[in-house]
Amino acid sequence: MGIPRGRRRLAMAVAALLATVAVAVIVHRVLAPAEVSTVAQADYPQAARPAAGVVGRLPVAPLIVDGRLRVYAAHRQVYADRPVDGRHRTTPYWSYRRWPAELTGVVASGRTVVSRWSDGQLVALDAPTGRVLWRADGPEPAESDAVVRRTGAAIVWDPRGLHLADLADGRTVVVVSGDAEARGVEVSGGRQLWRVVLPGRCRSDVGTTVGGQLIGLDRCAGPATVEFRDAATGAVRERWRPPGGSDELVVTPLGCRTGRSDCPALRTAGPGDAAGRGWLVGVGEPIAAPALDPAGATVVGEQAVVVLDGVVVGRSARTGAELWRSADLGAARVLAAQPGRVHLLTDANELVTLDPATGGRLSRFSLNVGRDGTGWVPGAVGAVGGYVAVERLRRPVDPAADDRRYYLTAEAVILAAT
Structure with a gap:
């Protein structure tokens, strides 16, 4: 005796519904926003003091943190390894991963590592443990034409729109900006200090000064003008143009502590300048430094x-x-x-x-390791804590080439202690 037709249809409908629910659950688990934090399971390493010379070679660019760790950037992950003078990359000491956001920048102040993500989130991590210290909302990063290659150097050595500024009272501020706004967030605790509206892509950040100011280049109305914004309050303290400067001004920070943060000087240039002009930056207008x-x-x-x-x-x-x-x-x-x-x-x-x-x-x-030789061209460079890391590019350099042709070897970054 078979199952009545009505019950069979009901059973089929229930089965289809259950299948749909199961698929929805799976899709949600795979695609829903998530984060995975894998904290350190070992003791925080001691600071290394290697002899001067080549330390090793790495496949990705390291950000040296606290003289003890190397922090790296992946597409959706920031992670660390040790020892800082290890010859090769090792198993992660800690790792932090987000989905579906992408990692766009990393900076470090003391033992705090601050990561920025494509959805605007700032996540601060404790270097000794990898634990999340705080989270803060920020503006989404501005669109950029910069190419982020497999070493991640652009993210850890030169993160655009993400800078550190040391204030006179001892606090450190992370300044984060996008096309439409900028914010200042205290590194200790993640408290937002200020938030300002920006005019759009006609204005861009250049870096921060050793005096605790954000340097911006404003091309929105009239000739290009350099602005100096107080990193403690967000207020513009100075708007300046170099005497006789071109309307098509290019501003480059000089001598920065790391990336484009804590810079004591800058160079301005325009069409017709052989190299440009150097300026020391502090309180008030920049001072000419020939x-x-x-x-x-x-x-x-x-x-x-x-x-x-x-x-x-x-x-x-x-x-x-x-x-x-x-x-x-x-x-x-x-x-x-x-x-x-x-x-x-x-x-x-x-x-x-x-x-x-x-x-x-x-x-x-x-700068040679193993049998790699010295027949290469330097690419991006990171220098901090007595270490120097250099991307090694294949001769002749082809900016349009894929990573395999662009870099000298799979472990393209050479790390040295000086």
Whole structure:
């Protein structure tokens, strides 16, 4: 005796409904917004003190945090490994992943790692444990033409629209901006200090100053103008144009502590400028610093360093007085700088580190590891905590090439202690 037709139809309808519900549950679990935090299971490592030389090679760009960890960026993940002087990347010490948002920037202040995501969220992580310290809303990142390649260097070494500013009272502010607004958030605790409306893509952030100001370039109404916004309050304190400056102004921060944060100087340039003009930034209008005019010049503390006709010259950034010179490096160029160190790269890809105050040599060695050789071109560079990391690009450099052709090897980043 078979099942009555009515009951059979009811059973089929119930089965179809249950199947639909099951599929919906699966889709929700897969596609719903989520985060996965995998905290550290081991003790926080001690700060390493490796001898000067090449430490190792890595497939991704490291952000050195607290002299103890290397923090990396992936498409939807920020994670750390240790030891900081490990020869290769190791199993993550901690990891934080979000879905479906994408990671767009990472900065670090002391033992706090602040990550920014494509939906505007800021998530601060504790470096020793990887635990979430706080979350804060922020503006969605502005659209960018910048190419983020597999090393993630653009995210950890030069995150656009994400900067740190140290205030005179000892606080540190993370300044985050998009096309329509900017916000200042206290690194300690995640408290929002201010929020301002921005005019749109005609204005862009340049970096922050050592005096706790956000540098912006405003092209919205009239000639391009540099604005200095107080990182503590969000108020614009100064609007400035270099004397005789072009309407098509380009502003580049110089000597920044990391990325484009805590910069003591900037260079302005426009059509017709051979290199531009250098300026020291502090309270009030920028001060002309001719020692920073030449292309490739940088500033470390109070010293300007530049290579002129094959000779490395150190000058007072304020007076221009020559302090020292070094003529024994051959063809070299300034690669990066950090407090107490200026790094130069020779044409043979030797890394030379000098004391910017005296010109004394701190270290010199070849940037070679294994059998990779030195026949490469430097790409993006990160320098912090006495370490220097350099992307190695294949000769000749083809910006349009895919990553396999663009980079020298799969482990394209070479890490050195100086």
